[in-house]
Amino acid sequence: MPFQKVESEKLSMAVVRQIEGLILQGVLRPGERLPAERELSERLGVSRPSLREAIAELQEAGLLAARAGAGIYVADVLGSAFSPALIRLFAAHSEAVADYLSFRRDLEGLAAERAASLASETDLAVIQAILDKMELAHSKRNPSEEATLDAEFHMAIIEASHNVIMLHMMRAMFDLLREGVFYNRAIMFRSRSTRDILLEQHRAINAGLQARDPKAARLAVEAHLNFVDQAQAEQSKSERHEAVARLRLRQETERG
Known part of the structure; x- marks a missing residue:
């Protein structure tokens, strides 16, 4: 036996x-x-x-x-998720930003959908508490704090989806985001109009979650990350234009 x-x-x-x-x-x-x-x-x-x-x-x-x-x-078990060589490669190529945001849009949309169905009341209370902090930081016009809370808000949704593989994978991705490997999130929060839009988008995500509406939560996340993708592309374009303008100014100055 x-x-x-x-x-x-x-x-x-x-x-x-x-x-x-x-x-x-x-x-x-x-x-x-x-x-x-x-x-x-x-x-x-x-x-x-x-x-x-x-x-x-x-x-x-x-x-x-x-x-x-x-x-x-x-x-730091997540530190091995990406090799130093791959992290440097991400940082050096702008197309990695678009791919990163596309990856987030797919995964976080799914996480929001799951969280709306599977999150406990405590999970939803955590998400609400972080949004409340974002509201306060917004009123104080503190873009750095808003950027930090933005990452915490999205990670709280991942955690509320209760999928441990997704949790650890996305936590590794957010660590790279905090380190500025993909782009500087704080820059997005410096514009008052952009900050207002971002806050409203986070409110919409939270509303879908609190209402336990999977479709609304997913669509709100996707709309938010589509906006981030567009804003980041415009920021990169603006930086390239500024670099060219400085070259022209220097040339004009040297011509005297």
Whole structure:
């Protein structure tokens, strides 16, 4: 018979499974510091030796990393999603921006559709809270903060779709966006008219989600990213025109 004696699970393995689950679900994020050993052992209800055993196993698996004198952190497992050479290639070619936005439009449209159906009330409350912060930043005319909140808003939708593969893939993509590999998002928020349009688009996305209307949520995301694509193309065109104008000015000055 194929049956084996059931053995009780070691406490350290239960801790490993819990931390793995938190990393998989995106609750614990890359670079996030774990509580101190004493506090964490108390929260988990296990002895410190059991906790140390679990931490050591997670470090060996590459999910946690120790920083000298600073504690234990979630490893930057997303850093390997794209090689440094590929990241440089993205940054050097403008067509990567259009492809990136097209990719986002498809994936985030699907995520919004899923979130409208599958998100919990807490998920929707998180999205609403971020939009409220965006409203406040908008009233303060803080384009840098608006750009940061913009990324958080979109990631919250990905998280609310409850697809862990999509979550980690898109988090890697947003890390590149925050680093300015594709384009400088803050530039878009400097124009008052553009900022107003972007805020209204985020309101429309949120409205579709809060109403649990998958079609409306997806269409709002697609309309938003189509606008971003157009605005980014116009910004790039404007920068090219400015570069040519400066060359003409310099030439005219040298002619004296």
